[in-house]
Amino acid sequence: MNWVNELAAIVAVESTGVARAGHASDVSGHEAVWPDAVALPVSAGEVAAVLSWANDRRIAVTPWGAGSSVEGNPIPVKGGICLSLERMNRVKEIRLGDRLAVVEAGTKYRELNRQLAGSGWQFAVEIGGDATIGGMIANNAAGPKAVKYGSTKAHVLGLEVALADGRLIRTGGRAWKQSCGYNLTQLFAGSEGTLGVITEAIVKLTPAPAVREVVAARFGSVRAAVDCLGELRRLDAGAIEFLDRSYMEFLGEVVADTLFCEFHTAGHGEAAERICRAGGAESVERAGEELWRARLRAYTASQEANPGARLLTTDTAVPLGAFGEMVEFLQQELATRRLTGYLLGHAGDGNLHVILPWRSAAEWAAVEAFHGAAVRKSMELGGTASGEHGVGMGKREFLAAEHGEGAVAVMRMMKQMLDPRGVLNPGKVLPSQNVTYANGE
Numbered sequence: 001m002n003w004v005n006e007l008a009a010i011v012a013v014e015s016t017g018v019a020r021a022g023h024a025s026d027v028s029g030h031e032a033v034w035p036d037a038v039a040l041p042v043s044a045g046e047v048a049a050v051l052s053w054a055n056d057r058r059i060a061v062t063p064w065g066a067g068s069s070v071e072g073n074p075i076p077v078k079g080g081i082c083l084s085l086e087r088m089n090r091v092k093e094i095r096l097g098d099r100l101a102v103v104e105a106g107t108k109y110r111e112l113n114r115q116l117a118g119s120g121w122q123f124a125v126e127i128g129g130d131a132t133i134g135g136m137i138a139n140n141a142a143g144p145k146a147v148k149y150g151s152t153k154a155h156v157l158g159l160e161v162a163l164a165d166g167r168l169i170r171t172g173g174r175a176w177k178q179s180c181g182y183n184l185t186q187l188f189a190g191s192e193g194t195l196g197v198i199t200e201a202i203v204k205l206t207p208a209p210a211v212r213e214v215v216a217a218r219f220g221s222v223r224a225a226v227d228c229l230g231e232l233r234r235l236d237a238g239a240i241e242f243l244d245r246s247y248m249e250f251l252g253e254v255v256a257d258t259l260f261c262e263f264h265t266a267g268h269g270e271a272a273e274r275i276c277r278a279g280g281a282e283s284v285e286r287a288g289e290e291l292w293r294a295r296l297r298a299y300t301a302s303q304e305a306n307p308g309a310r311l312l313t314t315d316t317a318v319p320l321g322a323f324g325e326m327v328e329f330l331q332q333e334l335a336t337r338r339l340t341g342y343l344l345g346h347a348g349d350g351n352l353h354v355i356l357p358w359r360s361a362a363e364w365a366a367v368e369a370f371h372g373a374a375v376r377k378s379m380e381l382g383g384t385a386s387g388e389h390g391v392g393m394g395k396r397e398f399l400a401a402e403h404g405e406g407a408v409a410v411m412r413m414m415k416q417m418l419d420p421r422g423v424l425n426p427g428k429v430l431p432s433q434n435v436t437y438a439n440g441e
C-alpha cells in the first residue's frame with residue numbers, strides 16, 4: 001500500500017508478516033486482525049506526527065502497549081496502523097522525595113519496580129500480565145492488590161497525551177493533590193486508546209510493605225468462605241483472593257473453596273487465621289508462596305491445560321455484599337450449561353473471573369451465552385460488566401444496559417469531540433461508528 005511508504009517517512013515502520021502478525025491479537029479469544037503496518041515511534045513528537053498524518057488521511061490507528069489485554073482492546077479491527085509504544089520505554093525520573101516517577105508510556109510496570117527495588121517504594125498495581133504502564137492506564141487495570149491500593153487510575157497524577165489530530169497536551173501535574181479544572185487525566189485513563197495516545201505518565205509511588213503475612217484458608221462451602229470476608233476486609237489486607245474448589249482441583253491442590261490472603265501489618269496474619277477458623281475453615285496455612293504463584297499463573301495455566309483452545313475470561317465486579325451470591329450463581333450456571341470454567345477472583349473488591357476454554361463455533365456460542373448471563377446477573381446485583389479488563393470488543397453491547405442511554409450519549413459526544421474523524425482504536429468501547437477508512441483502499 002502506497003500510504004505505508006508515506007508513513008515510513010515520518011516514523012520507523014515495520015510491515016513484514018512477522019511484525020504485523022505479532023500485533024494482530026491479544027490474549028483474548030477475539031479474532032486476530034493484522035494491521036497494515038506497525039509504527040514504532042521513539043518520542044511524543046513522532047506519535048503526534050503519525051496521528052496528525054493519519055487523521056488527515058483518515059487511516060485507522062490502534063495504540064499498542066504489550067498486547068496483553070484480555071478483551072480484544074488492542075486488536076486493530078480496521079487494519080491501518082498499529083501504533084506501538086514499545087520503543088518509548090524509559091523511566092525518565094524517579095523522585096522519591098515527591099513520591100512520583102515519570103515514565104514513557106511503553107515502560108513495563110515491572111521495569112519501574114525493578115528500578116525501585118531496595119528503595120522502599122513501589123508502583124503499587126500488580127497484575128499477571130507483562131504490561132506497559134500506558135496500557136495499564138488505558139485499560140484501568142487492577143489485579144489482586146486493588147483491595148488495598150485501588151486500580152491504576154488511582155496512581156496517575158498526570159499525563160502527556162497526543163490527540164487524534166496530533167496536538168500534544170498535558171493533563172494533571174506533579175502535585176499529589178489537584179482540584180483545578182476538569183479531570184482530563186481520569187478521562188483518558190480507562191479510555192482504551194479511543195480518545196488519545198498517552199505518551200508519558202507521572203505516576204504515584206507507594207511505600208513497599210515491610211511486612212508480608214500470607215494465609216491460605218480452605219472451606220467446605222462458598223458460603224463459609226464468603227462469610228469471613230467482612231472481618232478480613234477490616235485488616236490491612238494487600239490481597240484477598242478467592243479460588244473455587246474446581247479451580248483448586250485443576251491446579252492439583254487440596255479441593256476446597258479457598259481464600260488466599262496477604263497482610264501488611266504484623267499480627268494481621270494471625271488475626272485472619274482466627275477469623276477463618278472461627279468461620280469454620282477446614283484448614284488454615286500460613287505459608288502459601290506456591291499457591292500465590294499458582295494464582296498469578298491462572299491464565300497461562302488455563303492455556304497450558306487446554307492446548308489449541310482459545311479462552312474467554314469474564315470480569316464482573318459486584319457490590320461487596322453480593323460476592324457470595326455471584327459466586328454461587330456462576331458455579332450453578334457452569335454446572336447447568338455443562339461448561340468447563342475456572343472460577344477465581346479478587347474477593348477483597350468483589351471482582352470475579354471465569355476462564356472458559358473453547359475450540360469450535362458451537363463452543364464459542366455456549367461460552368458467550370454464559371458470559372451474557374454472568375454480566376446480566378452482575379448488573380442485577382448492582383455490579384458491572386468489567387471490573388478491570390475494560391470494554392474492548394466483547395462488552396460494548398452491555399454499555400447502555402450498565403450506564404443508560406443518556407450516559408452513553410455523553411460518551412459519544414466526548415468521542416466525537418476528541419476524535420471527530422473516528423481514527424483512534426475503532427471498534428472498541430462504543431458501538432462502531434460508520435466510518436470508511438482510507439487504509440482499506
Ligand SMILES: Cc1cc2nc3c(=O)[nH]c(=O)nc-3n(C[C@H](O)[C@H](O)[C@H](O)COP(=O)(O)OP(=O)(O)OC[C@H]3O[C@@H](n4cnc5c(N)ncnc54)[C@H](O)[C@@H]3O)c2cc1C
Nearest residue numbers: 065066067068069128129131132134135138141142193198
Ligand atoms: C497472564 C495475564 C494476566 C493478567 N492479569 C491481569 C490482572 O490481574 N489484572 C488486570 O487488570 N489485567 C490483567 N491482565 C490483562 C492485561 O495485562 C491488562 O489489561 C493491561 O492493562 C494491558 O496492558 P498492555 O501494555 O499489554 O496494553 P495493550 O494490551 O497493548 O493495550 C491495552 C489497551 O490500551 C490501549 N493502549 C495501549 N497503550 C496505550 C497508550 N500509550 N495510550 C493510549 N492507549 C493505549 C490499546 O489500544 C488497548 O485498547 C492480564 C493479562 C495476562 C496475559
